Amino acid sequence: MYRIIFSLCLSWFLLFGSVLHAQKSQDYNRPKRPPTPKGDTFVLLLCDTYAWVELNGKIVGYQAPRQLRKYAVKGGVAHLRIRNAWADKTYEVNVKKGRQHLLELYMREQEAPFAFNRQQPAGEMAAVKGGSYWMGEQKKFGTDHQVHQVHVEPFMMGRYEVTVGQFAEFVQVSGYLTDADRGGGSHVCRESGEWELKEAVNWKHDSQGNPRPKSEYHHPVIHVSWNDAVAYCRWLSRASGESYRLPTEAEWEYAARNRGKRLEYAWGTGMPAGKDGGNVADETAKRKFDDWQIFQGFDDGHVFTAPVGSFPPNALGLYDLTGNVWEWCADWYDSHYYQKSPTYDPKGATDGPERVMRGGSWYNKPNYARVTFREKSSPSNRSDAIGFRVAKSIE
Numbered sequence: 572m573y574r575i576i577f578s579l580c581l582s583w584f585l586l587f588g589s590v591l592h593a594q595k596s597q598d599y600n601r602p603k604r605p606p607t608p609k610g611d612t613f614v615l616l617l618c619d620t621y622a623w624v625e626l627n628g629k630i631v632g633y634q635a636p637r638q639l640r641k642y643a644v645k646g647g648v649a650h651l652r653i654r655n656a657w658a659d660k661t662y663e664v665n666v667k668k669g670r671q672h673l674l675e676l677y678m679r680e681q682e683a684p685f686a687f688n689r690q691q692p693a694g695e696m697a698a699v700k701g702g703s704y705w706m707g708e709q710k711k712f713g714t715d716h717q718v719h720q721v722h723v724e725p726f727m728m729g730r731y732e733v734t735v736g737q738f739a740e741f742v743q744v745s746g747y748l749t750d751a752d753r754g755g756g757s758h759v760c761r762e763s764g765e766w767e768l769k770e771a772v773n774w775k776h777d778s779q780g781n782p783r784p785k786s787e788y789h790h791p792v793i794h795v796s797w798n799d800a801v802a803y804c805r806w807l808s809r810a811s812g813e814s815y816r817l818p819t820e821a822e823w824e825y826a827a828r829n830r831g832k833r834l835e836y837a838w839g840t841g842m843p844a845g846k847d848g849g850n851v852a853d854e855t856a857k858r859k860f861d862d863w864q865i866f867q868g869f870d871d872g873h874v875f876t877a878p879v880g881s882f883p884p885n886a887l888g889l890y891d892l893t894g895n896v897w898e899w900c901a902d903w904y905d906s907h908y909y910q911k912s913p914t915y916d917p918k919g920a921t922d923g924p925e926r927v928m929r930g931g932s933w934y935n936k937p938n939y940a941r942v943t944f945r946e947k948s949s950p951s952n953r954s955d956a957i958g959f960r961v962a963k964s965i966e
């Protein structure tokens with residue numbers, strides 16, 4: 572049904588200087604046409620929804636609703652892909668030199684929850700084969716040193732951390748208020764490198780508590796609690812008819828270690844070469860916070876969050892498992908859990924005051940960024956370094 576609605580609402584045009592189509596929506600105010608660009612330019616108009624924009628295989632932006640943006644291309648055939656939680660469309664556009672091409676898409680937000688794309692409602696997911704592995708690491712640091720065998724069933728995992736843009740869709744459609752919205756704000760990094768709880772800071776803000784420009788909506792969402800992450804999964808499940816959830820701690824580690832291999836970080840063991848690492852506490856961060864302990868000699872180019880997928884994926888096609896933001900897992904945290912964990916598909920302690928987080932963040936030095944390191948926090952806590960990704964069982 573949604574395909575029919577989508578098709579009816581979608582139209583696109585090639586033109587020079589004028590819009591030929593006059594389809595109107597009662598609640599949609601058409602933006603003014605931009606000035607005719609110089610040289611070869613492709614102009615994209617996307618209505619009523621957020622979406623990733625790929626041009627010739629490369630992500631070039633994250634488009635906000637009712638925003639007219641221009642993307643420069645050379646003459647010839649341009650391969651365009653528009654995708655978000657509800658749709659994934661590709662187009663070939665014959666771009667003529669010196670012409671302005673306008674593409675209009677109508678994907679009304681009030682229809683979106685009922686017109687969910689069942690193929691990729693959560694963004695791209697990677698299938699992870701099940702298997703057994705030795706969970707934990709023999710190090711006298713943290714609570715991961717009780718190495719024990721674990722078996723996980725096959726599951727799907729989000730290739731990327733959930734972005735600000737994806738979370739914005741959720742809030743836009745559901746009207747959900749996060750823990751930060753409901754009171755107190757969130758923890759942000761001060762110039763001193765320490766944290767403070769700052770009022771009025773929520774998922775719309777960056778790591779320093781400043782409002783995010785829409786151009787940063789492809790960064791991972793932060794300032795979200797475990798409660799908020801679970802609410803997102805529930806909404807996604809209701810809207811898609813599938814069962815999205817947070818990964819278990821055992822699943823997360825299994826995936827980050829490329830199905831349980833003995834790796835120190837998602838990129839491998841030891842220091843990353845060149846840009847083949849992740850966004851961790853690095854030389855860039857140290858230039859701003861000179862007393863930080865970092866991955867010495869490694870420069871990832873980001874002090875705070877980086878756009879998701881800025882670094883190479885691991886062998887399973889998963890990005891940013893090490894670094895960028897801590898990722899909430901489904902489990903209650905128990906420092907002694909590894910001593911009593913069931914072997915088959917462990918799901919964490921039955922109760923507790925804190926939930927598990929994994930993977931380290933832009934803030935973290937080597938020991939905390941290890942794929943086996945267990946971090947934890949109150950399920951209502953939120954900060955500028957905590958986000959999440961979704962998972963799904965394979966029935």
Ligand SMILES: [Ca+2]
Pocket residue numbers: 850851852853855856871872873874875933
């Ligand atoms: Ca960094």
